[in-house]
Amino acid sequence: MKAPRGTQDLLPGVTEKWQFVEEKLMEISRNYNYKEIRTPIFEHTELFQRGVGDTTDIVQKEMYTFVDKGDRSLTLRPEGTASVVRSFVEHKLFGSPTQPTKLFYIGPMFRYERPQQGRMRQFVQFGVEALGSADPAIDAEVIGLAMEAYQSLGLKSLKLVINSLGDQTSRESHRQALVDHFSPYKDELCVDCQSRLTKNPLRILDCKKDRDHPAMNTAPSILEYLNEESEKYFIQVQKYLESMNIPYTVDKNLVRGLDYYNHTAFEIMSDAEGFGAITTLSGGGRYNGLVQDLGGPETPGIGFAMSIERLLMALEKENIQLPIKENLDCFVIAMGEEENLLAVKMIKKLREQGIQVDKDYQMKKMKAQFKVADRLNSKFVLVIGETELENNQITIKNMNTGDQVTIDTEQTVDYIKQAIQGE
RNA sequence: GCGAUCAUGGCGAAGUGGUUAACGCACCGGAUUGUGGUUCCGGCACGCGUGGGUUCGAUCCCCACUGGUCGCCCCA
Known part of the structure; x- marks a missing residue:
């Protein structure tokens, strides 16, 4: 018997590293005043369809979905945010006198994919969610927490990339602009992009196949379509990052794979040698409509998730020894x-x-x-x-x-x- | 989901259509009686991912399956 494809056993010798890293992450979370939340490992399938979005790859092809003996469709969670928000709404945490509600979680996630290094079918994410604040300072806090987590473990080859996806209005006008821009070239685009054109034109910017298509360079940037409010918000976030001395670059093509994002989006990547094709260490962003979509009151939110597997990989690539007692x-x-x-x-x-x-x-x-x-x-x-x-x-x-x-x-x-x- | 590649003892790794499947590490035992890390000697795969097939005979040939690795897609 072997462990199922894409899963792994963590044996003595490596569990110590996991413990060390997990404790470090919890310690940092405490310093930032984020409290731990533990939600079920499976949820109603509908939660992810509504939360993550029907058009996303995660929902379309990566979910571990099964029917239980009571004929319920359940899904092993592919990510953490939807569950946290569901819990936030279910337990009416929005009613708590202390807002925003700052939560962190750490636990296994499941996605049905072809495994390779840094990509498992069961993997562990540490993540943070701040619900109830639309202050750009909290965007910077969340990003700062992620960066500190890596740096506190000694990682150096980090690259923070940010972008703004704008608010609903900005997104809609940008979306229309993208459709207008790419439609004349529809036949020249790859099959995926042809369907993205109607479903989610934003994702075309992300396409690796059509990267060199001439229309790509001239595509309307979301940044040009940000309305005044969105642009102001984005600039504020950057100011806060600068004030905290956190270096970043703006990538106008950064588009996250989940539907719920708006305004701030970011990714942290590793520059380390020999990292292979998968270099994204963590990603996150703002999701102001999600709480409402899941039946709660209008509540802004922002968060990120990082993979512990990739974090450990990065430590290895940078040759960082964790101070683990071995005697x-x-x-x-x-x-x-x-x-x-x-x-x-x-x-x-x-x-x-x-x-x-x-x-x-x-x-x-x-x-x-x-x-x-x-x-x-x-x-x-x-x-x-x-x-x-x-x-x-x-x-x-x-x-x-x-x-x-x-x-x-x-x-x-x-x-x-x-x-x-x-x- | 697609493509490529690989699968030999605890680990790393050679190897061949046919009597005993190299070697290194690790491990176990010994080098006189209760003392480690060095050295020396000895031991350690009826078995070569699983299941079929070809053959007088397969670990080495063919097929399927499973799994690893890498790339695409996408992400964490």
Whole structure:
């Protein structure tokens, strides 16, 4: 048996990295005053159809959808925002006296795709949503949080790209302009773009196939169609970013794949060597109509999501070592039955003091047990043999220096405690 | 969904249509009695992704399936 395609087991040796990264992300979230929310891993299919959008690739071809025994159509969540907003509406979090509602989540997402490096069918996203504020400063806060998350782990090769998709009015006039612009060339565009022309002309700008088509360069930019309010908003966001000293570039062709975005859209990419085709580390944006679409009151919102897999990939590409403790405080070696009884008692006492202790359970000989202690990178080895038992003593060997002392059993815990603290 | 490529022990990796499937790492045991990281000696795949087929005979040939990797699409 193998794990299903596009899924992976995280084994000891890498789970430590995940724990470290996840703890870091939670710590940063706390500093920014975002609270954790945990929503179900599956939702009614309709939530994503309405929330993410029927025309998106995610809904059209990437959802893990199934019918349960009660004939309900359910879907393994392909992203986090729709669920968070659903929960926000369902529990009327908009009624809370403290607004905006600042939430973060971390958990598995599912998309049916061809797997490759940095793209799994089950993957983990950390994301943040700020609901209830239309202040451009919060756009900058959310972007800043994402950037800080990467930087705090030591990443350097980062590229922040932002754009504005404008508000509803701006988008509509731009949409019309795009249709007018591309229609004469319809037959020259790829099949996908031909259908995008009617469904979602904005996405044509994103097309890799038609990238070199002459009409591409002259296509109307959304930035030219931003109404006064949208443009002002976008400029404000940039001012805040500059004030926070966060470098960015504006890419007028940045179009996000989900329907709910408007105004601010952004992506963070990695410049690191050898990253392959997939370089987007995280993406997000503003979604002012979404809460209402999902049955809530008119509420602005902004958020982003990042893939932990890709974050870890980026760390590897930049050769960043996470400070993970890879040793054991103490390994206890006991020789006979009586000795083992004493060993077990000592181990319990040591562990109660928060000391990390292990012993052999394979009936190995002393020599082999020392090898194990060495492999576990144990700082100390306690030897309880015949002689020690007789004298009510324990031999303690410092594995780094090779020094060895024999002391009374009663003093052992204190001795180890001090030795470890004194490091 | 499309294209390319690959699939040998815990890991890395050679190899051939036919008696014992290299090698390296790891692991296990030993080099005199209770002490590690070095060295030396020895051990370690009735098995070559799964299922069919061709053949006197296949790990090496053919087909299907499954999975990995890379690219396209798209994204996180």
